[in-house]
Amino acid sequence: MNSVNRFRFRNTMLIANVISNIVGVTVVFYLFSRTGTLHSDSRNSLFATIDLVFIPLSFIIPIAITLIYERPIRRYLERRHSGLATSGVFTDQVHQRLLNEPFFLMALNALVWICAAVTYSLYFWRLGLSRKAIIGALSLNLQVGLVSVTVAFFVIEFFLQRRLAPYFFPHGGMSAVPKTIRIRIRTRLIAFLAATNLIPMFTLARGSWGIAQTVADTGQALSAMQTMIFSHAAIFAWVGIWLAFLVSSNLTRPLADITSALKRISDGHFDDRVSVTSNDELGYVGDAVNEMAAGLKEREFIKETFGKYVSKEVRDEVLSRKIPLDGEVREVSVLFADLRNFTPLVERTTPQRVVRIINRYFEVMETAIRGQGGLVLQYIGDEIEAVFGAPIPLSDHATQAMLAAINMNDGLAAVNQVFADRGYPALQHGIGIHSGNVVAATIGSPSRLSYALVGDTVNVASRLQNANKKHGTSIIVSVDTHRRFSRNFPVRRLPTTILKGKTEPLELYGL
Structure with missing residues (x-):
């Protein structure tokens, strides 16, 4: 000017x-x-x-x-x-x-x-x-x-x-x-x-x-x-x-602006706003239209978010604007659980029965995980990926993850008892837990996103659940997780193991 x-x-x-x-x-x-x-x-x-x-x-x-x-x-x-x-x-x-x-x-x-x-x-x-x-x-x-x-x-x-x-x-x-x-x-x-x-x-x-x-x-x-x-x-x-x-x-200019904005809002353009230039009834209506547009935009945001996020915890954190969409570093404990000998079970069982078995198993496992403040990130075939400490921080995430793993074992025993009564085969699984820093972020395409963890901590946790086969255990935790325990668990030290993709041996503890 x-x-x-x-x-x-x-x-x-x-x-x-x-x-x-x-x-x-x-x-x-x-x-x-x-x-x-x-x-x-x-x-x-x-x-x-x-x-x-x-x-x-x-x-x-x-x-x-x-x-x-x-x-x-x-x-x-x-x-x-x-x-x-x-x-x-x-x-x-x-x-x-x-x-x-x-x-x-x-x-x-x-x-x-x-x-x-x-x-x-x-x-x-x-x-x-x-x-x-x-x-x-x-x-x-x-x-x-x-x-x-x-x-x-x-x-x-x-x-x-x-x-x-x-x-x-x-x-x-x-x-x-x-x-x-x-x-x-x-x-x-x-x-x-x-x-x-x-x-x-x-x-x-x-x-x-x-x-x-x-x-x-x-x-x-x-x-x-x-x-x-x-x-x-x-x-x-x-x-x-x-x-x-x-x-x-x-009089007519504000009315025309309000009418035009309402037409654009009805077409789904919720970023449009009325230019409010008076403090009379028309100004009040203009402010109300702007507030309505902001509310509709928020509702649309919620709708879009719900289509991309399936977890309640993630949903609440996203809506409160606490999750940076470009990622953040968090210290967490990552848990992987994988069913044993599930492929042969699929081959000799009808698809309908397989769906009932796997759904019941996932239901009980998620209940055990959520009961300790954990979050199931995704189901990968017959595998579960869960995290403790993100997106909601947990001060004692390692202990919570271990308690969840023990409860998962107890839940699996209860599921197998029900399956035995129905004539279903018994299930076995292996659980691996590793603690460390990860990058928590929204990952995916513009039309579909998911809340995911990226980092070596995730890879180690995934390798640990496979190590149960070698050591004959059902739960294996890394030394990094063991150091973070705030209470004693009946675990024993396992021989140092070189995990797949690693060059240095890792100290492990098994249950």
Whole structure:
């Protein structure tokens, strides 16, 4: 933003208020000049007074007071332009001042013109001017003030919505700012009614009164009345069209934005947002639409996540944004369990029975694992991969993994008892546990992801469950896991073993 645009932006409300007063003065003076309802001497005196005092008074005083009122707003803009941070309390104060400024400026305009009407009516009275001149000065100033305040209502709001609101409230929330006066839609319509009906009626009444007071001849009075009506109709038609444009723009633009956003949201584009530029009913609806879009986006995120993650623990961690999607290093204990001689069982058993057997086995094993805070990552054929310490940290993950393995053995014994009663063959398995650091991450294609562990710890755990065959055990843990036990288990030290893919022997313990 260059210096000229920055100056215009900083003085938007001030410029809008000056424009409103210029319009008010111009309209009333034009109508006054077309009526010719005062004698020449009174008229010259009145115009001289207005030229020397009224006009400077109506602009200089409001400008000075406005600059004082806008001091926090201007300081805020300077800090933003300099890249400096602003506190929340200061920002709230600026927002309150900005939203209340239209009403402040309208009240200021009304006060200035009321003071001018009273002061200079008294001044004319002290000068000994006629009653008609005094009433004319009073009504003229009141008329200028009425037109200026009405025009200011729409012009200032127009500039506030178009220029300032998107900068100060980029994410909306204007209706939530406390201690502010809200420009309701009903207020706009009442103001528009006053601008297009009541003010012209007041102006016509004042002009008719002036003609009746100054023109005695009936023909001249009718001619003056005709001139007044045509001039008033022309100027108020132009002003009415202008105000209608401002009112319709301030109402239809937010409605069109809301309608467009709802259409895009219904098509599944939940990132679209309504540009909220007012604190009235439309602003509240815009904020509600944005909140709805955010909720729908969250629901869509949950839906997509559920399609990629099957574990409750992983789901909860992902939804709480605790799992970095690009991976994190965790210290865990990894458990692998594999059924023995399962391939021959598949060959001599019907597929339906195989499914019932394997599902029952997995159900009992997962119950044992989850009972100790573990998580089943995946089923690979007849193999189970589980982790203790991710995604939810466990301070005693090695002990928990060992307890889960013992419970798995007990569960397998119970399953075999049931299978024996049904005539199913007994199952055997081997379990390997290794502890260490892993990278926990979401891995897969863009359309399908899974929570997985990567690292040498996983590979060692997988090799350990195979080592049960060599040592005639059902559970084997590495020395790294054994060191982390917080309680004693009935394990024995096994001969050091070189696992597949390793060059150095590993110290093992078996149950």
